[in-house]
Amino acid sequence: AQRVTQPEKLLSVFKGAPVELKCNYSYSGSPELFWYVQYSRQRLQLLLRHISRESIKGFTADLNKGETSFHLKKPFAQEEDSAMYYCALSGWETSGSRLTFGEGTQLTVNP
Amino acid sequence: NAGVTQTPKFQVLKTGQSMTLQCAQDMNHNSMYWYRQDPGMGLRLIYYSASEGTTDKGEVPNGYNVSRLNKREFSLRLESAAPSQTSVYFCASSEVGRSYGYTFGSGTRLTVV
Numbered sequence: 669a670q671r672v673t674q675p676e677k678l679l680s681v682f683k684g685a686p687v688e689l690k691c692n693y694s695y696s697g698s699p700e701l702f703w704y705v706q707y708s709r710q711r712l713q714l715l716l717r718h719i720s721r722e723s724i725k726g727f728t729a730d731l732n733k734g735e736t737s738f739h740l741k742k743p744f745a746q747e748e749d750s751a752m753y754y755c756a757l758s759g760w761e762t763s764g765s766r767l768t769f770g771e772g773t774q775l776t777v778n779p
Numbered sequence: 780n781a782g783v784t785q786t787p788k789f790q791v792l793k794t795g796q797s798m799t800l801q802c803a804q805d806m807n808h809n810s811m812y813w814y815r816q817d818p819g820m821g822l823r824l825i826y827y828s829a830s831e832g833t834t835d836k837g838e839v840p841n842g843y844n845v846s847r848l849n850k851r852e853f854s855l856r857l858e859s860a861a862p863s864q865t866s867v868y869f870c871a872s873s874e875v876g877r878s879y880g881y882t883f884g885s886g887t888r889l890t891v892v
Contacts, residue, residue, distance in 0.1 A: 677819060702880050712822075712869065712883040754821060758880075766812065766837070767881060771821040 670695040670759040674770035681745050682778050689740040689773045691729075691755030700758040701738040702767070703729055707751045715740075715753070725749070745777045781805050785870050785884035792860045792891045800855040800887050802870030810873045811853035812837075812881065813845060815866040822869065828853055830875075860891045 671694045681687050693699060703715040716724045718731040718738060729740045738755060755770040783804045792798055804811065809830045814822040824837030826845040834845050842864060844856045853872075857864060867888050871881040 674821075704880075711885045712871075712881075714880045714882075717880055756880075766824060766827055768824075769814075769822040771819060 670699075670757050670768045672755050672757050672768055672770035674753075674755055674773050676773050677771065678774050678776070680776045680778060683747055684744050687742050687745040687749070687775065687777075689753050689755075689775065691738045691740065691770060693736050693738065693755075693757050695736075695757055695759050697759065699731075701729075701731055702756045702758070703727070703738075703740050704754040704756060704769075705751050706754070706772075712754065745775075747777045747779060750775055750777045783870055783872055783882050783884035785868075785887050787887060788885065789888050790890070792857075792889065794861060794891060796860050797856065797858050798860065799857075800868055800870075800889075801852070802854065802884060803852045804870075804872040804882070805851065806872060806882065807850070808872035808882070809850070809875045811847065812871045812873075813843075813853070813855045814869045814871065815839065816869060816886070817866050825855065825868075857889075860889075862891045865889060865891045 673692045701718045704712045705715045706712045727742045731738050752772050752774050754772045756767045786801045812827040813825040816822050823839045825843050828834045828847040831850045846854050867886050869886050870884040873881045
């Protein structure tokens with residue numbers, strides 16, 4: 669079974685401060701991990717995926733297989749970063765792959 | 780590009796009524812999914828279709844049925860709506876393979892009274 673845990677439901681920081689959104693996973697195989705972002709009442713958008721090792725909007729995330737974590741980081745938060753963030757894991761089932769999402773973290777960046 | 784289109788955007792149902800949520804994608808994706816989003820619970824998979832002609836149950840399938848009408852369309856039906864089905868429903872599609880991630884629709888906000 670695959671599981672994703674985001675321990676913080678709410679996270680509040682000030683503009684310009686560093687931010688880290690935590691994500692831990694459990695999966696017996698080799699995981700594929702993603703971060704999705706949802707701005708207020710909009711659709712979910714793919715923010716980044718670990719396999720591409722890209723940085724989007726200043727966010728980065730590193731897969732740590734030893735700690736089974738995929739934390740999302742940004743050195744200087746901006747007000748427009750306020751949103752709901754979901755960590756997701758893609759496992760492989762006999763009928764195909766599917767994403768399992770964490771519970772989400774609501775990030776608020778205060779001026 | 781339209782991407783993934785869901786209809787309707789909003790719906791209010793009375794307990795016991797039925798309805799179908801429609802989803803269509805124009806990206807030629809093989810796989811399609813239905814999720815529900817509830818506060819504090821993240822997104823939970825209701826049903827998915829790995830390819831045209833196949834459907835499988837997800838984490839919370841009770842009270843729902845699906846139809847993969849063709850490669851483009853994947854509908855979700857509530858036969859007898861219950862207040863516990865009040866939620867935001869998202870449809871998504873993806874390429875075959877784990878690395879691509881999903882493209883989501885804009886969601887349907889459903890209230891059952």
